Amino acid sequence: MELKEKIISSYIAQQDQAIPVNKYVHRLRCEAIDIFEKKGFPTVKEEEWKYTNLIPILRHDYSLFTTQKTSVEHKNIQRYLLDDLDSFRLIFVDGVYSSWLSETTHHGKDICVLSNALSQPKHGAVIENFYGNIAPRHDALSALNTAFAQDGAYVYIPKNTLVEKPIQILYLSTGTNAQMMLHPRNLIVVSEGSHVQIIERHQCLSDNTVLSNSVTEVYAAVNSQVEYFKIQDDRLGASLIDHTFLAQNQNSLCSVNTFSFQGKLIRNNLNFYHRGPGVSSNLKGLTIIRGEQLIDHHTLVDHLHPHCESHEIYKGIFGGKTKGVFNGKIMVHSDAQKTNAFQQNNNILLSKEACIDTKPQLEIFADDVKCSHGCTVGQLNLSALFYLRARGIPEKEAKALLLFAFTEEILQDISIPQLKNRIHKMISNKLDVDLKFEL
Amino acid sequence: MLKINDLYASVEDKDILKGIDLEIKPGEVHAIMGPNGSGKSTLSSVIAGKEEYEVTRGTIHFEGENILNLSPEERAHLGIFLSFQYPVEIPGISVTNFIRTAVNASRKARGLENMPAAEMLKKIREKAAHLGIDKNFLSRSLNEGFSGGEKKRNEIFQMVMLEPKLTILDETDSGLDIDALRIVAQGVNALKNRDNTVLIITHYQRLLEYIVPDRVHVLYRGKIVKSGGSTLAFELEEKGYDWIKKKIKTT
Numbered sequence: 001m002e003l004k005e006k007i008i009s010s011y012i013a014q015q016d017q018a019i020p021v022n023k024y025v026h027r028l029r030c031e032a033i034d035i036f037e038k039k040g041f042p043t044v045k046e047e048e049w050k051y052t053n054l055i056p057i058l059r060h061d062y063s064l065f066t067t068q069k070t071s072v073e074h075k076n077i078q079r080y081l082l083d084d085l086d087s088f089r090l091i092f093v094d095g096v097y098s099s100w101l102s103e104t105t106h107h108g109k110d111i112c113v114l115s116n117a118l119s120q121p122k123h124g125a126v127i128e129n130f131y132g133n134i135a136p137r138h139d140a141l142s143a144l145n146t147a148f149a150q151d152g153a154y155v156y157i158p159k160n161t162l163v164e165k166p167i168q169i170l171y172l173s174t175g176t177n178a179q180m181m182l183h184p185r186n187l188i189v190v191s192e193g194s195h196v197q198i199i200e201r202h203q204c205l206s207d208n209t210v211l212s213n214s215v216t217e218v219y220a221a222v223n224s225q226v227e228y229f230k231i232q233d234d235r236l237g238a239s240l241i242d243h244t245f246l247a248q249n250q251n252s253l254c255s256v257n258t259f260s261f262q263g264k265l266i267r268n269n270l271n272f273y274h275r276g277p278g279v280s281s282n283l284k285g286l287t288i289i290r291g292e293q294l295i296d297h298h299t300l301v302d303h304l305h306p307h308c309e310s311h312e313i314y315k316g317i318f319g320g321k322t323k324g325v326f327n328g329k330i331m332v333h334s335d336a337q338k339t340n341a342f343q344q345n346n347n348i349l350l351s352k353e354a355c356i357d358t359k360p361q362l363e364i365f366a367d368d369v370k371c372s373h374g375c376t377v378g379q380l381n382l383s384a385l386f387y388l389r390a391r392g393i394p395e396k397e398a399k400a401l402l403l404f405a406f407t408e409e410i411l412q413d414i415s416i417p418q419l420k421n422r423i424h425k426m427i428s429n430k431l432d433v434d435l436k437f438e439l
Numbered sequence: 440m441l442k443i444n445d446l447y448a449s450v451e452d453k454d455i456l457k458g459i460d461l462e463i464k465p466g467e468v469h470a471i472m473g474p475n476g477s478g479k480s481t482l483s484s485v486i487a488g489k490e491e492y493e494v495t496r497g498t499i500h501f502e503g504e505n506i507l508n509l510s511p512e513e514r515a516h517l518g519i520f521l522s523f524q525y526p527v528e529i530p531g532i533s534v535t536n537f538i539r540t541a542v543n544a545s546r547k548a549r550g551l552e553n554m555p556a557a558e559m560l561k562k563i564r565e566k567a568a569h570l571g572i573d574k575n576f577l578s579r580s581l582n583e584g585f586s587g588g589e590k591k592r593n594e595i596f597q598m599v600m601l602e603p604k605l606t607i608l609d610e611t612d613s614g615l616d617i618d619a620l621r622i623v624a625q626g627v628n629a630l631k632n633r634d635n636t637v638l639i640i641t642h643y644q645r646l647l648e649y650i651v652p653d654r655v656h657v658l659y660r661g662k663i664v665k666s667g668g669s670t671l672a673f674e675l676e677e678k679g680y681d682w683i684k685k686k687i688k689t690t
Contacts, residue, residue, distance in 0.1 A: 381527070382491075383527050384527045384529050386489050386490070386511060387523065387526065387527040387529070388529075388537075388541075389488075389510065389511035389512045389515070390487050390488070390489075390511045390512075390514075390515055390520075390521050390523075391515055391537075391541040391544075391597060391601070392512050392515035392516050392541050392544045392545040392548065392601070393512060393540055393541055393544045394512050394544060395510065395512065397540070397544065398512075401532060401540065402529065402532075404531070404532075405529055405530060405531025405532045405580075406531060407531075408530075408531035409531070
């Protein structure tokens with residue numbers, strides 16, 4: 001049976017057992033499965049999927065629901081968390097919330113699980129206002145998530161609240177089912193004048209095949225600030241299709257930093273929608289991969305209002321037979337005068353077989369704007385390498401040092417010191433050197 | 440200390456050095472002069488081990504060891520230092536961290552422990568102050584946005600930190616004003632002792648007024664065509680290179 005048919009028939013079968021949800025969500029799910037049924041999985045014939053072929057990862061007999069509850073011990077997952085960081089924690093095992101690994105709160109804010117929010121009437125107003133509001137309804141994969149998503153993070157921050165510690169969201173898959181498809185779903189609502197930091201990671205604990213089709217919606221109200229960090233360093237059997245949508249109101253500041261270090265196939269769809277003037281959006285991405293992996297970044301910044309800014313820098317280091325895709329779309333609509341949009345994509349190919357398809361895509365319909373973009377693809381600078389070696393730095397370290405220096409621009413603004421340290425360590429590890437100093 | 444015998448080198452199949460013989464004894468200062476395109480920078484790159492240059496014939500011995508098969512870093516560990524004509528800009532690595540990494544890499548190669556951070560910092564500050572280098576300069580990215588003079592001064596700073604046995608100054612004087620030139624010369628002279636050797640590659644004799652060479656060689660079309668004492672530099676400054684070129688044509 002084809003995966004698509006299997007998905008449709010299990011959707012019908014699970015209807016009877018599903019946790020009751022409010023009518024709005026039920027209707028959303030019904031619409032979503034119709035859209036998925038109509039459209040199916042995207043193929044390379046679609047412009048947005050031209051360079052990323054999903055067929056190889058769809059040829060598996062995925063389980064769509066976990067058959068049994070697997071318990072995971074804290075010591076087995078410690079390394080995937082920033083354990084030294086005082087934080088709220090939302091941890092899911094095979095798509096199911098693990099209350100004993102997590103640390104939630106309802107004091108003055110809600111940092112808890114989506115399944116509760118979807119079923120409890122007291123959250124009804126927030127759900128009806130925000131859930132599924134910016135996720136594009138006609139996108140097949142987001143629709144698939146909407147139809148199947150049972151749980152995920154639910155974060156609701158009321159007005160003028162500085163969330164005192166970061167939130168770590170960790171999705172684990174245990175490999176109890178040899179091939180597993182997951183649909184994590186996060187809803188983050190940050191009210192006027194509030195501030196929150198979030199770190200998200202998807203992690204498989206075995207070498208089994210996992211496909212996560214994740215959707216995150218972030219709503220940043222007037223004068224709010226959201227810092228979102230995504231760590232993508234999974235096992236080689238794990239694939240991730242991530243959809244992250246942010247809606248920003250007047251004078252809000254949102255940043256999404258994506259660190260892509262390992263995974264069989266990773267596709268990031270990251271869309272920013274401006275809903276008021278004076279908004280600032282930051283998109284940063286760092287990709288370092290070897291072997292035969294594929295990492296695809298598709299971003300969109302939709303400038304609809306005047307006096308908004310967006311800054312986008314994506315850097316990639318590709319070794320082995322890896323493939324990278326960068327497609328950065330910036331739309332500046334006719335009302336978005338005085339927009340300042342900046343985009344940059346720099347890539348280093350370390351081997352002859354590695355390749356990158358990069359496509360900056362700016363569409364500007366306003367006449368009083370400042371927009372720039374640049375993109376480079378190259379190799380390590382041999383003159384710089386000789387310079388370092390002539391000072392006694394061995395070739396391997398010299399190469400790593402140059403690559404580290406290349407990544408610096410992405411790392412400099414990480415506001416959580418423990419996270420910055422961890423990312424530094426991950427990079428040294430990827431570059432196979434022990435670089436102890438701060439750059 | 441440095442002994443070059445019948446050295447031929449080419450880049451991309453183009454012969455550049457065509458039979459160089461040169462011997463420099465410990466404590467000596469030699470200068471190599473010559474018109475543009477005569478092979479001066481190639482010679483310095485070949486001694487430092489740049490891989491784009493292919494040595495087709497001859498040998499280079501440093502303290503009795505044939506170094507032609509050694510990597511650039513191994514040559515650096517032996518104590519060979521090349522002050523670059525065009526130091527490379529490397530954004531993202533600070534001057535301090537670069538020099539720390541370089542000093543410790545050489546120590547490691549010699550079987551020494553890393554220099555303790557406090558000692559390193561003290562040495563960096565002392566040497567920088569000596570060369571009139573501002574503290575802020577040390578935390579800037581290596582050579583990025585440096586003026587020509589700052590780049591050259593940074594090279595000399597690295598030299599005094601690494602304390603090499605053989606220093607090759609590849610057109611270190613070009614682009615320097617008189618004050619910077621004097622500081623560079625001071626740095627070199629301070630390092631110079633009975634065992635240290637300096638090879639100066641230059642177009643002009645003005646650096647040689649501050650660092651007086653024991654021998655001056657004229658490189659032309661990949662060969663040393665004339666050698667002499669320090670007065671040869673003044674003679675060249677006065678007469679230019681044409682008289683040497685003519686002399687070669689007639690022979």
